[in-house]
Amino acid sequence: MYSQEIQSLMKSKKLKIGDRVKVLKDGKEFQGFLMPRIEIGDLNSLVIKLDNGYNIGLKYEKRLKIQKMGQGIKLGSIPSKKFSRKPGLPSVSLIATGGTIGTHVDYKTGGVFMVRTPEEIVATTPELENIVNMKTMLRPFTVASEDMNHKHWQELAELVAKELNKGARGVMVTHGTDTLHFTSAALSFMLKNLTKPVALVGAQRSPDRGSFDGVMNLICGSYFTGYSNIGEVCVVMHGTTNDDFCFAHRGTKVRKMHTSRRDAFRSINEIPLAKIWPNGKIEIGNENYRRFDEKKVVADTKFEPKVALVKSYPGSDPEILDWYVHKGFKGIVIEGSGLGHVPTGESGVKIGEFDQKFSWIPQIKKAVENGVVVVMTSQTLYGRVHPFVYRNLRLVYEAGGIYGEDMLPEVAYIKLGHVLGHTKDVEKAKQMMLMNLAGEINKETDPRSFLV
Amino acid sequence: MYSQEIQSLMKSKKLKIGDRVKVLKDGKEFQGFLMPRIEIGDLNSLVIKLDNGYNIGLKYEKRLKIQKMGQGIKLGSIPSKKFSRKPGLPSVSLIATGGTIGTHVDYKTGGVFMVRTPEEIVATTPELENIVNMKTMLRPFTVASEDMNHKHWQELAELVAKELNKGARGVMVTHGTDTLHFTSAALSFMLKNLTKPVALVGAQRSPDRGSFDGVMNLICGSYFTGYSNIGEVCVVMHGTTNDDFCFAHRGTKVRKMHTSRRDAFRSINEIPLAKIWPNGKIEIGNENYRRFDEKKVVADTKFEPKVALVKSYPGSDPEILDWYVHKGFKGIVIEGSGLGHVPTGESGVKIGEFDQKFSWIPQIKKAVENGVVVVMTSQTLYGRVHPFVYRNLRLVYEAGGIYGEDMLPEVAYIKLGHVLGHTKDVEKAKQMMLMNLAGEINKETDPRSFLV
Numbered sequence: 001m002y003s004q005e006i007q008s009l010m011k012s013k014k015l016k017i018g019d020r021v022k023v024l025k026d027g028k029e030f031q032g033f034l035m036p037r038i039e040i041g042d043l044n045s046l047v048i049k050l051d052n053g054y055n056i057g058l059k060y061e062k063r064l065k066i067q068k069m070g071q072g073i074k075l076g077s078i079p080s081k082k083f084s085r086k087p088g089l090p091s092v093s094l095i096a097t098g099g100t101i102g103t104h105v106d107y108k109t110g111g112v113f114m115v116r117t118p119e120e121i122v123a124t125t126p127e128l129e130n131i132v133n134m135k136t137m138l139r140p141f142t143v144a145s146e147d148m149n150h151k152h153w154q155e156l157a158e159l160v161a162k163e164l165n166k167g168a169r170g171v172m173v174t175h176g177t178d179t180l181h182f183t184s185a186a187l188s189f190m191l192k193n194l195t196k197p198v199a200l201v202g203a204q205r206s207p208d209r210g211s212f213d214g215v216m217n218l219i220c221g222s223y224f225t226g227y228s229n230i231g232e233v234c235v236v237m238h239g240t241t242n243d244d245f246c247f248a249h250r251g252t253k254v255r256k257m258h259t260s261r262r263d264a265f266r267s268i269n270e271i272p273l274a275k276i277w278p279n280g281k282i283e284i285g286n287e288n289y290r291r292f293d294e295k296k297v298v299a300d301t302k303f304e305p306k307v308a309l310v311k312s313y314p315g316s317d318p319e320i321l322d323w324y325v326h327k328g329f330k331g332i333v334i335e336g337s338g339l340g341h342v343p344t345g346e347s348g349v350k351i352g353e354f355d356q357k358f359s360w361i362p363q364i365k366k367a368v369e370n371g372v373v374v375v376m377t378s379q380t381l382y383g384r385v386h387p388f389v390y391r392n393l394r395l396v397y398e399a400g401g402i403y404g405e406d407m408l409p410e411v412a413y414i415k416l417g418h419v420l421g422h423t424k425d426v427e428k429a430k431q432m433m434l435m436n437l438a439g440e441i442n443k444e445t446d447p448r449s450f451l452v
Numbered sequence: 453m454y455s456q457e458i459q460s461l462m463k464s465k466k467l468k469i470g471d472r473v474k475v476l477k478d479g480k481e482f483q484g485f486l487m488p489r490i491e492i493g494d495l496n497s498l499v500i501k502l503d504n505g506y507n508i509g510l511k512y513e514k515r516l517k518i519q520k521m522g523q524g525i526k527l528g529s530i531p532s533k534k535f536s537r538k539p540g541l542p543s544v545s546l547i548a549t550g551g552t553i554g555t556h557v558d559y560k561t562g563g564v565f566m567v568r569t570p571e572e573i574v575a576t577t578p579e580l581e582n583i584v585n586m587k588t589m590l591r592p593f594t595v596a597s598e599d600m601n602h603k604h605w606q607e608l609a610e611l612v613a614k615e616l617n618k619g620a621r622g623v624m625v626t627h628g629t630d631t632l633h634f635t636s637a638a639l640s641f642m643l644k645n646l647t648k649p650v651a652l653v654g655a656q657r658s659p660d661r662g663s664f665d666g667v668m669n670l671i672c673g674s675y676f677t678g679y680s681n682i683g684e685v686c687v688v689m690h691g692t693t694n695d696d697f698c699f700a701h702r703g704t705k706v707r708k709m710h711t712s713r714r715d716a717f718r719s720i721n722e723i724p725l726a727k728i729w730p731n732g733k734i735e736i737g738n739e740n741y742r743r744f745d746e747k748k749v750v751a752d753t754k755f756e757p758k759v760a761l762v763k764s765y766p767g768s769d770p771e772i773l774d775w776y777v778h779k780g781f782k783g784i785v786i787e788g789s790g791l792g793h794v795p796t797g798e799s800g801v802k803i804g805e806f807d808q809k810f811s812w813i814p815q816i817k818k819a820v821e822n823g824v825v826v827v828m829t830s831q832t833l834y835g836r837v838h839p840f841v842y843r844n845l846r847l848v849y850e851a852g853g854i855y856g857e858d859m860l861p862e863v864a865y866i867k868l869g870h871v872l873g874h875t876k877d878v879e880k881a882k883q884m885m886l887m888n889l890a891g892e893i894n895k896e897t898d899p900r901s902f903l904v
Binding site (some may be wrong): 098114116140141142143144145146147148149150151177178179182241255256257258259260261263264266305307308309310311313314315316317319320323327335336337338339340341342343344345346347348349350351354355358378380381382383384385390392410413417447450451452 | 550566568592593594595596597598599600601602603629630631634693707708709710711712713715716718757759760761762763765766767768769771772775779787788789790791792793794795796797798799800801802803806807810830832833834835836837842844862865869899902903904
């Protein structure tokens with residue numbers, strides 16, 4: 001809600017939210033639509049959506065002049081698009097799930113809602129109908145990404161496989177960004193023998209903002225699915241803060257690395273597979289990828305939900321592992337420090353009884369003895385864990401933990417659920433965890449992949 | 453241990469580990485010391501430490517010729533240095549704690565040991581005696597950084613304050629790298645009214661390797677403590693993979709971001725305070741820092757150890773919070789997703805009973821009702837959390853959680869222990885958590901601080 005001053009001004013000028021207005025301030029003129037005050041910010045500033053799409057905040061002061069120019073945009077209604085089908089173009093299916101890319105601001109209440117249909121999502125980006133023939137648009141559920149779990153991943157994998165096997169050249173999934181990389185990893189493991197492009201696309205800014213990134217991400221995602229020769233699950237999102245190009249990140253090597261930037265998604269321990277420009281140019285950045293083919297894909301969605309991701313840090317209470325064992329968990333991924341350390345209570349001069357209370361080794365041993373698969377990863381995110389450099393690393397190894405190579409903790413977590421969904425044999429599960437199933441383990445890391 | 457072939461070769465030539473040898477292979481000659489096979493690698497390759505300090509691996513083959521040149525280095529002994537004191541130079545104290553920078557390889561057994569005395573650490577870097585007058589060298593304990601906890605931080609803070617108040621211009625602390633950034637945050641909060649430089653210095657490679665980074669880090673740390681006008685706790689480590697310069701990272705804005713690279717430490721949501729070259733040049737990179745002064749510092753080390761850092765992710769079991777509450781924890785930092793989300797089980801079409809099982813909101817509410825301070829941070833690491841963008845964020849806020857601005861999860865964890873060590877009043881603790889105490893909260897983030 002605006003300040004009392006602005007509310008009075010609006011009343012006296014008979015202005016309503018959504019009206020087209022002209023504002024004069026400090027000798028400058030601004031024309032656009034009067035927006036509601038929906039985000040954090042100065043309640044005493046008018047928000048005007050300019051014709052270039054950007055919002056501007058104009059601090060209220062007595063000298064400011066405002067004039068109503070017309071009724072303006074119809075607020076509260078959701079634009080929708082009847083998508084024209086162009087059979088000459090590559091056939092791509094769209095699956096909408098939820099998230100910022102599918103939100104719509106109700107200017108009457110200021111609330112942000114998730115839109116209901118894929119048609120409403122593509123309405124933001126009419127260019128798409130000249131890029132692909134989007135013959136099927138589905139909405140299995142509309143869920144913000146923080147509320148996704150393995151049931152949603154399973155349903156998505158089934159749908160993607162069905163669309164591809166029915167003839168789609170690729171599938172684009174719109175999704176919230178918070179856990180987009182968990183879903184991309186899950187689909188990478190669940191879509192066995194995938195040889196067609198699957199793009200996960202989201203937005204960091206909502207469609208009511210001038211800085212909405214969904215348009216370019218949808219365009220690049222369409223080129224990726226309709227034209228690239230990459231037969232993998234990729235996250236297709238802004239490469240920089242500008243609208244210049246997107247990256248296609250391998251689904252098992254990508255992570256959201258910023259709360260709000262449009263270029264928040266980054267490949268970790270991997271060079272992005274491709275750069276995609278909104279004019280359709282696709283440049284391969286990493287030759288290590290699966291080539292496009294017309295083979296059938298299998299949705300292999302078995303998943304053990306009793307897996308956990310646990311952080312180990314100075315002062316952390318190791319008995320947390322007992323809790324998971326007691327609750328019947330079958331697998332635990334530990335986010336350790338550095339090369340894969342946990343506190344051991346054994347590492348030096350003046351380690352005493354107090355310090356030994358923090359040791360994770362007895363609890364790891366107990367978990368392993370109870371048939372739990374324990375996988376070590378690193379909270380540094382970049383780099384590779386291995387047990388043979390320092391003595392304390394060997395302690396985890398000797399306790400029965402395995403070291404997850406260069407896998408991200410989140411990816412190791414998803415993979416563990418996938419693996420334990422397929423075997424109850426602990427030794428087999430350990431073996432599978434250390435095999436590269438979907439691009440999640442590289443034997444060598446390209447040094448150029450750090451912080452890019 | 454070397455392969456059978458190499459062991460036979462050594463026997464026939466009467467060679468011992470540590471001998472000086474000359475090797476002829478493929479028309480090339482190599483001279484150096486025969487090293488043990490201590491790391492992962494090809495057991496059938498001879499490792500020679502060349503005179504330039506680098507180790508080289510030479511694959512064994514029949515044509516290879518090896519010749520003993522002399523007895524070579526005395527193995528198993530630890531070099532030590534009687535440090536010459538130069539009173540004209542700035543007076544700096546050294547506190548050694550443990551970690552790779554203080555390790556020594558025993559070539560007889562191949563084991564890596566922590567050295568015992570600071571003299572043995574500075575012996576790696578004789579240049580130091582021409583930079584600072586290191587009049588006091590202490591070793592309060594020798595503990596690998598994965599085994600550090602708040603007791604060690606408290607002891608360190610006391611010692612650093614004592615040295616500074618006794619007249620040292622700065623203090624350099626050598627430390628393992630795994631949790632170096634936890635210790636730097638703890639010292640930043642505990643050293644009240646600090647106006648002198650405190651450098652935390654470590655190494656990613658051990659002193660027996662040609663790529664040992666400790667030498668340059670110690671040199672840069674000496675310049676930082678002896679000459680810079682920065683009165684803060686900083687992590688001083690390699691800025692790049694080359695030996696060109698170090699960064700001085702603010703102690704509350706830094707994180708280990710790679711398991712093994714020498715430039716693993718990076719500032720997050722902050723530009724590094726300074727660049728330091730090994731020739732002594734110091735370039736300020738960020739004008740927002742506390743200037744050097746001669747004021748007394750207070751070691752304010754009260755700390756509540758019953759605090760936890762918990763990760764929330766798709767499918768995570770929210771009852772983990774009940775466990776911490778039940779165990780008497782006073783504070784919990786949650787690593788949520790994106791802007792500070794947790795699963796809510798409320799966010800859309802087709803959220804059912806199954807999904808609601810994953811909701812963290814009831815457990816957060818219960819923890820808050822039990823007097824636990826709950827602080828939200830983001831697993832993206834970069835960026836800022838806040839509760840006013842999406843409805844699901846408001847749910848955490850309404851349940852009584854607070855949003856930790858642009859603080860790193862690890863730093864929020866240390867800060868919560870510090871704050872709850874000083875007040876049992878929940879409202880006061882919440883206020884303190886949202887105040888900037890030691891550079892851990894920036895009101896604005898420099899966009900150039902992403903992935904640098």
